[in-house]
Amino acid sequence: MSDQSDQPVLPTRRRSRWPWIAAAAVIVVVAGVIVGVVANRDDEDATTAGGTKAETVRIGVADAESPYWKTYLDLAKQRLNVTVELINFSDYSQPNPALKQKQLDLNQFQHIQYLANYNVTAQDDLQPIGATAVYPLPLYSLKFKAPADIPANAKIAIPNDAINQARGLLVLQAAGLLTLKNGGSAFSSLTDVDTKKVEPVALDASQTAGALQSGSVAGAIVNNNYATSAKLPRDAAIFQDDPASDSAAPYVNIFTARAADKDNPTFLKLAELYHDPAVEKGVQEANGNVAVLRTVPAADLQALLKKVQDQAVAAGK
Structure with a gap:
C-alpha cells in the first residue's frame, strides 16, 4: 500500500473559461483513448488465446x-x-x-x-x-576445517526459532561439540544442553551467516537459503546432518x-x-x-x- 496525501490547491487567475473548457474536453477524450488502450493491453496480457483470464x-x-x-x-x-x-x-x-x-x-x-x-x-x-x-543443515566455519578443531568455549551461532534451534543442537551433538539430555529430540532447546565444549548462541536464523562473516563466532548453523544468500563457500560447511535418512x-x-x-x-x-x-x-x-x-x-x-x-x-x- 502507498500513503495518500492531499494535493495542494493552486490559486487560479481570472480568465475566460471557454478556452480551458475546450482544452479540458480534448484532454478527456485523449485520456479516454489512452485508458482504453492500456485496459485492452492489460486484458490481452491477462488472457490466453482461448480468452480465459489468468x-x-x-x-x-x-x-x-x-x-x-x-x-x-x-x-x-x-x-x-x-x-x-x-x-x-x-x-x-x-x-x-x-x-x-x-x-x-x-x-x-x-x-x-x-x-x-x-x-x-x-x-x-x-x-x-x-x-x-x-x-542438510550444516555447521559452517571460516576459521576451522573440522569440528574437532574448534577450541573450547568458542561461540557457535544457532537459529533461535524453536525447530531450527532443536535441529541445530542435534547437529552440534552429532559433531561432538555438546550433549543433550536424554539424547535430545526435535524439540530440544538450550535448556536441554547437558555438557558442552562450545558456547551455543541463539540468533535469528537470518543473522547466523552474518555473525560468522563478522568473526564474532567461530562457527554457525546456517540454513541453506541464508547460506546461499550470504555466498558462504561450500567447503566452509565442516559438518552436516544426513537429509536422506528416515529421521x-x-x-x-x-x-x-x-x-x-x-x-x-x-x-x-x-x-x-x-x-x-x-x-x-x-x-x-x-x-x-x-x-x-x-x-x-x-x-x-x-x-x-x-x-x-x-x-x-x-x-x-
Missing part, C-alpha cells in the same frame, strides 16, 4: 532471488495459465501469519517440523499440500496452504510444478547440488504433520 496466486518465499523461480513462474504461466507473484520474506516468523491473514495464497519456505510447531503455538491449522526437498522426513520442505484450500486443484498443480525437470535442475544449481528432492502425496504430508503436532503437544510446546 489466475494470480501469491506465494511467500525466502529466496525469491534464486534463478529457478523465474523458470517456475514462466512454466506456471505457460502450462497452468497462472500468474505467480512471489512475496519475499527476510525472516521465518512472517510467512505463516501472512498466509493465515490471506495476504498470501501459499507459502514455500518451511519444513513439516517448523509448520507443526507453528500450528501448535499459534493454534492454527495450516496444511502441507506438496513436498519440495530436504536440505529427516519431518524436515522435508513444503508448499503450505490454509486448511480450506488444501484440495484447491490450482494450488496442488503449482506444488507439482516444482518437480518439473527444469525447475529441479535450477534448484540444484542454486543450492550446490545438496538438495534431496522429495515427492510425497499431500495426504501423507498431512498425516505426518498431525503426528509431529501430537509430539509437539506432548513436549509441551
Whole structure:
C-alpha cells in the first residue's frame, strides 16, 4: 500500500473559461483513448488465446532471488495459465501469519517440523499440500576445517526459532561439540544442553551467516537459503546432518496452504510444478547440488504433520 496525501490547491487567475473548457474536453477524450488502450493491453496480457483470464496466486518465499523461480513462474504461466507473484520474506516468523491473514495464497519456505510447531503455538491449522526437498543443515566455519578443531568455549551461532534451534543442537551433538539430555529430540532447546565444549548462541536464523562473516563466532548453523544468500563457500560447511535418512522426513520442505484450500486443484498443480525437470535442475544449481528432492502425496504430508503436532503437544510446546 502507498500513503495518500492531499494535493495542494493552486490559486487560479481570472480568465475566460471557454478556452480551458475546450482544452479540458480534448484532454478527456485523449485520456479516454489512452485508458482504453492500456485496459485492452492489460486484458490481452491477462488472457490466453482461448480468452480465459489468468489466475494470480501469491506465494511467500525466502529466496525469491534464486534463478529457478523465474523458470517456475514462466512454466506456471505457460502450462497452468497462472500468474505467480512471489512475496519475499527476510525472516521465518512472517510467512505463516501472512498466509493465515490471506495476504498470501501459499507459502514455500518451511519444513513439516517448523509448520507443526507453528500450528501448535499459534493454534492454527495450516496444511502441507506438496513436498519440495530436504536440505542438510550444516555447521559452517571460516576459521576451522573440522569440528574437532574448534577450541573450547568458542561461540557457535544457532537459529533461535524453536525447530531450527532443536535441529541445530542435534547437529552440534552429532559433531561432538555438546550433549543433550536424554539424547535430545526435535524439540530440544538450550535448556536441554547437558555438557558442552562450545558456547551455543541463539540468533535469528537470518543473522547466523552474518555473525560468522563478522568473526564474532567461530562457527554457525546456517540454513541453506541464508547460506546461499550470504555466498558462504561450500567447503566452509565442516559438518552436516544426513537429509536422506528416515529421521529427516519431518524436515522435508513444503508448499503450505490454509486448511480450506488444501484440495484447491490450482494450488496442488503449482506444488507439482516444482518437480518439473527444469525447475529441479535450477534448484540444484542454486543450492550446490545438496538438495534431496522429495515427492510425497499431500495426504501423507498431512498425516505426518498431525503426528509431529501430537509430539509437539506432548513436549509441551
